[in-house]
Every structure is written in structure tokens, then in C-alpha cells.
Amino acid sequence: MYGAVMHAPGDVRYEQRDDPGILEPTDAVIRVTAACVCGSDLWPYRGFNRVSRPTPMGHEYVGVVEQVGDAVETIKVGDFVVGSFMASDNTCEVCRAGYQSRCVHVEPMGREGAQAELLRVPLADGTLVATPGMPDADLVPSLLAASDVLGTGWFAADAAQAGPGKTVAVVGDGAVGLLGVLAAKQLGAERIIAMSRHDARQKLALDFGATDIVTERGDEGVARIKELTNGLGAHSVIEAVGTQESMMQAIRATRHGGHVGFVGVSHDVEIPGQELFYATVHLMGGPAPVRRFLPDLIDRIWRREIDPGKVFDLTLPLSQVADAYAAMDERRAIKVLLTPKG
């Protein structure tokens, strides 16, 4: 089969790889209907993470089950499935508490490389959720979004305790931040402030339910959020970038007693303890336990209540994966959907 392999920063190639097979009796192999490029794939692409050897890429996927191992009980050949970017057994104590991304048997799907024609999914019963049937083509982008960016934005909104009566601020206008806006709206937030200085992203934020746009960043951005919230700061802040500036912007934009949900993969972030102490805010974040939310998210998509697939503003055949990375790196695209055999 063919798939995406990163050889070095800036060098992603479409090339032949071995077909994946069943390695463990709990595995499934799926034929990928759609995959995509994640903001976190840009860290190694930009040279911020080391690429020590040719590395299969991708961890977001939807597809049709082709094979299952002997121990797989609920997932069946022919099912259309959505999975999280972290494989989890969904039965351990940590999973049952809702933190499947930190399952005691967790396996990052990035190791398998989902930007490919075929994909091995470990712990298939715990990881995959089957849709009620084969989806209409127009639902595929939204189901794919559920696999990571929607689930991650939703987790951030949940961790930030977005809800009725709350003012929510969102730091980061990538796909995750934008879907954090959508999640906050669905969770009933009263006011949603999107921080963005990019026209197309502002429009999408407003479309997803943002009530205010703030273009300032850093200390100026914090000052604007305070102006909009009676000097107090937002009740709930979503951090969806992962830099020192964005994390401090999120903490400082939150009112005392409020909640920060952070999902940007932290890069060289150091949180000063004394400032956090006097900020007196709740902090919760990490790799999103997307699996917790998947059944609900699939249901909302299936009933066409939400359309998170709108974050895909470019669709390319998988064979053009190099162009997909370049478009996201240059911020020409918010998020690129890839179709194998396209």
C-alpha cells in the first residue's frame, strides 16, 4: 500500500509501505476512507521535533474495517468506524474515569501512520466506534474531524467547563481552537470570544458560534478580554496552541476561580508557580480523551446538528500529501483532508 512518510523537516513523501496486518488478537485493520494533517504534524515538519528516521505520519482517520483479530468482539468487518488518535482498551480504571488518552495500555496511533491506504488499529473494541451505517459522503469530513480536532476542541471546552452563563475565550484559531468554539456553543456558553487575526478563521469562528473576535495577542489580548468581561477575565479559556505565550495568555485571561482547558501540545512551556498560585485558576489539559466523547459526537454529526467538517478547507488526494503539509505550514489552509486513491 501507499502512505505518507516524513524523511526530514519539510520532506514528506508519498511512498510504498508494507501492508499492515493483525499483530495482536485485539487488532483491526481498516481501509482508510479519509485522513488528514494535524497541527501537531507541523512540529516535526518545522524542525521543532526531531525526525531521526523515515517516519509514517498521521493519526486521524475514518474507514471501513477489513480484518479483525480473534479477540475483537464488538467491531465487525464492514463497519464504518471512527477512532481516536490514541488507542485505548476503554476498560481500565483510567479509561472508565474518562481519560482514555492515558489508558494503562495506550498506544499512540501516530506510530501506525494513518495517512495511508490501510491502517492497523490496536485495541479495536476500545478504540473504534462504528457509525449507525455507511455515512453519506458529505458526513465524512465531520466524522473525520471527530477523530481528533473536534474531540480535542470538545475536551478543551469540557475541561474549561464551558456551559450556560459562561463567557469562554479561545486562544488559537487553528482547527482545534475553531472547534473549541463550536463545542462551547453546543455546551451552552453565553458568550464566546475567539482570538484570531485571520479573516477566514474569524468567519468560521463566527459561523461556529463565536460572539466576539479579539485580534490582539499576549498582554494586549488579555487586556481586551478583561475589558469585555467587566475587568474579571473569562470564566473558561481554551488554550489550543502550546507555546509559552499562548499558555500565559490563557491563564491571564481567566478570572480567579475560572477554568483553563489546554490542549496545544506544550513546547518549551514553563508555568511560573507563583503566578499560577495567585491566579487561582483551574488548569486541566493534555492529550484529549477523544474516545470519551466519540459516541455523542458521532450522534450529533449523524443527526446533522453540527458540521465540524467545515474546518477542512482543502481536499487533496493522498498522493499529494507533500502539498497538504506545505499548505498548512504556510497557513494557506486551516486543515487538509486527504483521500487515499483520490
Next chain:
Amino acid sequence: MYGAVMHAPGDVRYEQRDDPGILEPTDAVIRVTAACVCGSDLWPYRGFNRVSRPTPMGHEYVGVVEQVGDAVETIKVGDFVVGSFMASDNTCEVCRAGYQSRCVHVEPMGREGAQAELLRVPLADGTLVATPGMPDADLVPSLLAASDVLGTGWFAADAAQAGPGKTVAVVGDGAVGLLGVLAAKQLGAERIIAMSRHDARQKLALDFGATDIVTERGDEGVARIKELTNGLGAHSVIEAVGTQESMMQAIRATRHGGHVGFVGVSHDVEIPGQELFYATVHLMGGPAPVRRFLPDLIDRIWRREIDPGKVFDLTLPLSQVADAYAAMDERRAIKVLLTPKG
């Protein structure tokens, strides 16, 4: 009147100060029945915080109201009162959300200097809670504990979501940590692990409801907590020290999805963002909003359900305040109660 004044690290004196009076119509002046030395008073005493001029000390107090300003409505002359170490209006949005220590009109009581015969209390209606009558003498230490160390330990246990079915670990065996044990027990925790290597403190922890004692610290302490919790870590961890080691010990001893409540005043703490991200724990802490808990705590003490006053293992007349600081600094006493005119 007389009170404690710190002139330099290691130099606390009992000396004459001006009598406080009503400065604002919302003020009260109380005659202090008992005050005490806080773990946080030891930071400047040990030279970790600067002492730039002679500084009145103390922020924990109970006493009898002597004067009230014209705008004071609920607190009356003659009331026996307990107040928090942070004066708060208890009416602003932040107070109503339960974070009175970060009230928009907050005034740290440390500025007034509660280790004294008389004390001005700003925002008296918001800050002070009157007891149902004059307390029996044996209740005074417990009511004094409610003013800070009990309220702080309780907040930490609440922030760590201690409760039924939970395993709680407590980092720090000072008065706050020990009362965190008591709070966790009262909140219904199933298992409470006190981290201490000091005999008298271990005994008090067990007396307050600890089920296990761990004497190891740092990485070894974390490993012991994991051993005791099926490899997962505690559901809830109370951090009551404020150093880099104790904060990281708390984060690392918490299971994924668990909660850290931190109340040790942070000194030179830097939390690595990437480790926090992959820890995926809830973090909440800061100056405790003791006022939120005071009515409930006073009620429990009044009904003799809890005896937090046991943390006072030394009582001295206020005139011997220098000895009180030395005893705590040298860890000869867990906490020293001071009686004006004693």
C-alpha cells in the same frame, strides 16, 4: 498596644505599636483572643522573602469585636468572631463563585498584623463570621485554626476533590497538610496517605484519619504512592509545602485524570508544561478562600465533631513571640498559639 514586628530575618520583636482604629466605615476593630504563627511567616523569617522595613506580623486571629464602622451591618460589638487571612467583601462576582481570597476588593490581613492585642479588620461584614456565642476556652484553638490552616487544608482537599471512594495523598506534614488529612477524612475519602518522616506529625496524621504513612520523598515517595495505588497514583493529592520538589511530587503522585490541590505558597516553582500535559491531571490552588468554608467549619467545631486545634502543640504569651518563631523554625513545634496579655 503591643504586637509582633519583624525587623529582619530571624528578628521578631514584641513591641509597642499604635492602636488600630476605624479607617473605613466597613472596618471593625477586634480585641484578639488568640493569634498564631503561620508556616508562611517562616519564609521572611528564614530570609527567603525580603524584609525591607519593620513589619507587623500575623494574619490568623479570633477575638471579640470592640468597634465597628458606620457601614457595618451584620457584625456587632461584643461578637466573638473568626475571620480569614484575606479580607473580602463576600459580595463581588468572584466571592460569590467561592474565591473570596481573590475578591475584587481583597485586602491581605497580613498588612494589619494579627499577632497583636488589637486588630483592624477591613470589610468586616464580608470577612468575619460570628460564633453562636462566646466559645468555651477549649474551642478557641480550633476556631483559630479555622482562620487559616484548617480552612486552607480544607480548600486543598476540596480542590483535590477528596471524597468517597477516593485515595488521597498529602505532601507536607505541617499544620496545613495535617488538617488536609482531617478535611479529606471529613469529606469521606476512603484512603488517606500522609507523607511524613516525623514521629509526632505521623501520630497526629493518624489521629486525624490517615490510613497510611509514607516516609519517602521525591521520586521514591512517588514510587511508594504508586505501589499503594495499583500503579496508578492517588485520585487526589494535596500539596502543602510550596517548593519545586513538593509540587512535582504532588503532580507525579496523581493518577491521570486525578486532581492536585496546591496551597503551599509557591517559591521559585516552575511547572514544566510538557510534563503537565502528559500528566493530564487537574491543578487548582492558591491562597485559600477560607471564607467559603468558615460557616461550615465553625459549625463542625462548635458541635465538637472535629478538633483541628490539636495542631497547636505549643502555647506562648504574645510577649514571647520571638520564641514562637524559633520553635517553628527549628521544627520543635508544629504550630504555636499566641495569647495577648498571656
